[in-house]
Amino acid sequence: MAEPKEPKAKQSFPPDAVTREYAESLDAADPLRAFRDKFIIPSKENLKTKKLAKPGLSPEPCIYFCGNSLGLQPRATSQYMEAYLDTWSSIGVIGHFRDLEDSPLKQWQLLSEQAAEQMSRLVGAKPAEVAVMGTLTMNLHLMLASFYTPSQTKHKILLDWKAFPSDHYAIESQIKWHGRDPNESMVLIGPDEEEHVIPTSKILSIIDEHASDAALLLLPGIQYYSGQLFDIETITRHAQSRGIVVGWDLAHAYANVELKLHDWNVDFAVWCTYKYGNAGPGAIAGLFVHEKHGTVDYSQGEDKPVFRPRLTGWYGGDRAVRFKMDNKFKPIPGAGGFQVSNPSAVDLTCLCAALSVFNKTSMTEIRKKSVRLTGYLEHLLLEGTTDESRPFRIITPSDPNARGAQLSLLLKPGLLNQVAQALEDAGIVCDKREPDVVRVAPAPLYNTFTEVWEFVKQFKAALAM
Numbered sequence: 001m002a003e004p005k006e007p008k009a010k011q012s013f014p015p016d017a018v019t020r021e022y023a024e025s026l027d028a029a030d031p032l033r034a035f036r037d038k039f040i041i042p043s044k045e046n047l048k049t050k051k052l053a054k055p056g057l058s059p060e061p062c063i064y065f066c067g068n069s070l071g072l073q074p075r076a077t078s079q080y081m082e083a084y085l086d087t088w089s090s091i092g093v094i095g096h097f098r099d100l101e102d103s104p105l106k107q108w109q110l111l112s113e114q115a116a117e118q119m120s121r122l123v124g125a126k127p128a129e130v131a132v133m134g135t136l137t138m139n140l141h142l143m144l145a146s147f148y149t150p151s152q153t154k155h156k157i158l159l160d161w162k163a164f165p166s167d168h169y170a171i172e173s174q175i176k177w178h179g180r181d182p183n184e185s186m187v188l189i190g191p192d193e194e195e196h197v198i199p200t201s202k203i204l205s206i207i208d209e210h211a212s213d214a215a216l217l218l219l220p221g222i223q224y225y226s227g228q229l230f231d232i233e234t235i236t237r238h239a240q241s242r243g244i245v246v247g248w249d250l251a252h253a254y255a256n257v258e259l260k261l262h263d264w265n266v267d268f269a270v271w272c273t274y275k276y277g278n279a280g281p282g283a284i285a286g287l288f289v290h291e292k293h294g295t296v297d298y299s300q301g302e303d304k305p306v307f308r309p310r311l312t313g314w315y316g317g318d319r320a321v322r323f324k325m326d327n328k329f330k331p332i333p334g335a336g337g338f339q340v341s342n343p344s345a346v347d348l349t350c351l352c353a354a355l356s357v358f359n360k361t362s363m364t365e366i367r368k369k370s371v372r373l374t375g376y377l378e379h380l381l382l383e384g385t386t387d388e389s390r391p392f393r394i395i396t397p398s399d400p401n402a403r404g405a406q407l408s409l410l411l412k413p414g415l416l417n418q419v420a421q422a423l424e425d426a427g428i429v430c431d432k433r434e435p436d437v438v439r440v441a442p443a444p445l446y447n448t449f450t451e452v453w454e455f456v457k458q459f460k461a462a463l464a465m
């Protein structure tokens with residue numbers, strides 16, 4: 001078994017790191033600084049208005065640290081949307097099969113493949129291992145329909161103790177759907193009492209404890225509440241060695257951290273694209289099925305393809321025979337064979353616009369800046385204070401290998417509303433989680449070191465520090 005990853009060395013900062021000039025110097029040296037201008041940053045004024053307003057009319061942008069919930073709109077989106085609308089209005093149904101010169105979009109029939117190919121680079125997959133379809137929770141259900149096949153002896157699903165409600169409900173209902181009792185078949189993996197981070201060793205030992213009757217493990221790549229990034233490779237390998245199928249919910253990991261889903265041998269994964277992916281509220285989602293599960297074997301005859309059982313629809317069928325309407329299902333090899341419906345082209349358009357921004361750089365570059373940006377946030381938050389004097393605690397791991405762009409700040413009881421109000425008044429958008437947590441997520445594509453500096457100033461002022 002592989003050893004869990006070593007913690008990364010902490011960054012060190014000079015004494016003048018607490019000055020605004022230092023933050024500005026980091027921005028000036030930032031190789032990704034031009035990307036901010038590829039996004040529309042809401043203005044402070046916009047945030048207060050109750051009318052439909054044009055964005056950014058007032059010159060003062062807000063500080064948007066909520067990309068873990070909904071990423072900002074790329075400027076490319078309206079251009080792509082216009083191309084989509086013009087295609088539909090000018091050639092109608094022909095848009096399904098015709099590539100138009102000057103359009104950034106392929107014919108609608110190939111749009112999901114266009115998006116899947118680009119997305120595969122963000123998650124470390126082969127293009128055929130990624131499908132762009134549906135929404136996260138629906139895709140999770142479809143994946144569980146194929147990968148969760150409980151027997152009398154192997155029926156448990158292991159998941160995290162504070163799973164995002166939708167994941168929890170999906171798993172609970174799948175277990176009931178198979179006529180089983182969630183009290184017996186659902187195992188929650190949690191940290192020790194009073195803790196928020198689950199050590200890899202603890203996860204591995206819980207896997208061992210349930211190895212004989214566990215069918216499937218589903219964990220979040222990054223836990224939405226604590227911000228912990230799990231060691232996907234080590235956990236996957238360990239669970240698979242115990243005969244457990246391994247799926248990952250990458251809602252908070254997609255477009256945030258580097259992933260190598262193929263090399264890590266993950267069985268399946270699902271994610272949404274509207275958080276760090278910037279594809280727009282409720283946008284079309286992605287899924288990964290390892291190539292070993294996507295094979296279609298015709299050795300028993302052209303009419304008898306052998307493939308992994310799944311819930312099917314016509315868009316999972318081979319494009320060459322999709323419109324033959326002969327009702328003989330031949331799946332596309334790979335993740336594409338798990339598609340069900342004709343995907344929404346408008347939805348794919350927004351996703352392709354967002355992916356066009358990611359295409360101009362790489363996850364390696366994005367992650368490099370992200371580690372620095374979040375490290376700087378952590379440094380400023382802790383600087384000049386002690387564990388005892390601080391009215392808050394960072395519950396996200398301090399090891400950059402064990403977190404993404406988000407820090408979760410657990411406030412002393414009773415402070416949340418006052419802090420949230422002060423941040424709102426200062427034009428800072430971040431996420432509050434009752435009872436006591438503020439989640440702060442500087443997104444490397446559009447946030448700056450100076451914004452981090454300004455946030456910490458306002459945050460400490462709100463706490464009278």
Ligand SMILES: *Cc1c(COP(=O)(O)O)cnc(C)c1O
Nearest residue numbers: 135136137164166224249251272
């Ligand atoms: C954001 C998020 C979801 C949202 O699911 P939808 O199906 O897109 O509504 C589900 N699970 C996790 C872990 C999330 O972070």
